[in-house]
Amino acid sequence: MIKVAIVGGTGYTGVELLRLLVTHPQVELTAITSRALAGTPVAELFPSLRGHCELAFCEPDLEQLAACDLVFFATPHGVAQAQVPELIRRGVRVIDLSADFRLTDIPAWEQWYGQQHAAPELAAQAAYGLPEINRAEIAGAQLVACPGCYPTAVQLGWIPLLEAGIVDPQQLIASAASGASGAGRQAKTDLLLAENSDNFRAYAAGGHRHLPEIEQTLRRVQPAGASPARVTFVPHLVPMVRGIHATLFANVQSGQSAAELQQLFESRYRDEPFVDVMPAGSHPQTRSVRGTNICRLSVLQPQGRDTVVVLAVIDNLAKGSSAQAMQNMNIMFGLDEALGLESPALLP
Numbered sequence: 011m012i013k014v015a016i017v018g019g020t021g022y023t024g025v026e027l028l029r030l031l032v033t034h035p036q037v038e039l040t041a042i043t044s045r046a047l048a049g050t051p052v053a054e055l056f057p058s059l060r061g062h063c064e065l066a067f068c069e070p071d072l073e074q075l076a077a078c079d080l081v082f083f084a085t086p087h088g089v090a091q092a093q094v095p096e097l098i099r100r101g102v103r104v105i106d107l108s109a110d111f112r113l114t115d116i117p118a119w120e121q122w123y124g125q126q127h128a129a130p131e132l133a134a135q136a137a138y139g140l141p142e143i144n145r146a147e148i149a150g151a152q153l154v155a156c157p158g159c160y161p162t163a164v165q166l167g168w169i170p171l172l173e174a175g176i177v178d179p180q181q182l183i184a185s186a187a188s189g190a191s192g193a194g195r196q197a198k199t200d201l202l203l204a205e206n207s208d209n210f211r212a213y214a215a216g217g218h219r220h221l222p223e224i225e226q227t228l229r230r231v232q233p234a235g236a237s238p239a240r241v242t243f244v245p246h247l248v249p250m251v252r253g254i255h256a257t258l259f260a261n262v263q264s265g266q267s268a269a270e271l272q273q274l275f276e277s278r279y280r281d282e283p284f285v286d287v288m289p290a291g292s293h294p295q296t297r298s299v300r301g302t303n304i305c306r307l308s309v310l311q312p313q314g315r316d317t318v319v320v321l322a323v324i325d326n327l328a329k330g331s332s333a334q335a336m337q338n339m340n341i342m343f344g345l346d347e348a349l350g351l352e353s354p355a356l357l358p
């Protein structure tokens with residue numbers, strides 16, 4: 011059994027991790043932290059877990075965490091980089107769901123997140139937790155940096171095109187929308203029901219923190235010598251709880267037909283258990299992936315012109331964070347990658 015702790019168990023990614031880990035046959039949960047609710051039974055805050063989790067939330071305690079095989083950090087950025095170095099020194103493996111170790115360019119991280127990075131050497135050695143491009147490195151990693159939610163959808167949608175070098179990498183446009191759980195569980199006025207229901211709006215159009223992560227990954231998969239990928243990324247808030255829908259636009263440079271593009275996507279993801287390329291002309295829906303680790307996508311070429319449109323949907327709390335984190339855990343511990351992640355979406 012893998013002895014597991016979660017730091018930050020009261021947030022939305024924390025409770026989603028709990029939902030998945032409590033039924034995982036190889037996991038023994040030993041600690042779930044919350045400073046605000048230390049002493050409160052987990053199932054009292056989350057009655058959905060009654061009968062599945064007998065633990066109470068506890069204060070983060072270094073000795074208790076260091077006694078685990080694996081610690082998940084489901085905390086705001088800045089927390090893991092302060093606490094992970096000592097766990098790494100003690101040989102514990104760590105999966106971080108925050109943005110702390112995603113960017114290898116530390117000055118860029120400091121600029122986008124507005125603070126000094128406390129562990130730049132660990133950011134350099136962390137494995138980026140997108141299995142579809144980095145499975146081997148994840149398997150041997152002590153520290154895995156899980157991708158952001160928008161970056162997961164956007165990257166999976168564009169990777170086949172960027173790897174093949176068949177689109178203009180400097181003219182990439184991503185319009186994406188997320189449900190409100192993407193902003194976490196803290197009370198914020200602009201996330202109130204009365205502010206957001208029956209409403210649809212863009213935000214951070216001038217620059218969102220996920221942009222440098224998306225560009226970093228796309229540049230990593232481009233052929234040598236290609237002009238570096240440059241993305242215009244506009245996120246939106248949509249009045250639903252879970253889900254991300256990304257609409258991605260790129261210009262095909264070498265005349266591929268819609269059938270060839272479909273073939274490219276199908277062959278790139280043929281062996282990926284969690285990427286589903288839908289039949290040509292499909293429109294994937296967020297509800298078709300709710301609660302699952304699936305990225306469902308389709309590729310279209312409207313009117314046969316040179317703009318290729320990719321539609322990609324994920325659940326931000328699942329493939330966009332906690333389920334992908336568990337996929338990474340399965341890879342790190344040599345388990346079947348899909349263990350505990352095979353249930354279909356809840357519908358309607």
Ligand SMILES: NC(=O)c1ccc[n+]([C@@H]2O[C@H](COP(=O)([O-])OP(=O)(O)OC[C@H]3O[C@@H](n4cnc5c(N)ncnc54)[C@H](OP(=O)(O)O)[C@@H]3O)[C@@H](O)[C@H]2O)c1
Binds near residue numbers: 022159
């Ligand atoms: N929501 C999403 O869709 C999503 C998707 C991908 C990635 N992420 C990332 O995942 C992380 C967690 O997101 P979330 O939405 O679950 O956040 P959240 O709802 O804000 O939860 C944060 C959790 O962290 C704990 N925490 C806060 N400060 C801490 C500290 N200094 N030390 C220890 N624990 C601390 C909180 O508990 P206490 O304060 O009681 O200790 C709480 O349990 C964030 O970095 C987020 O960017 C979120």
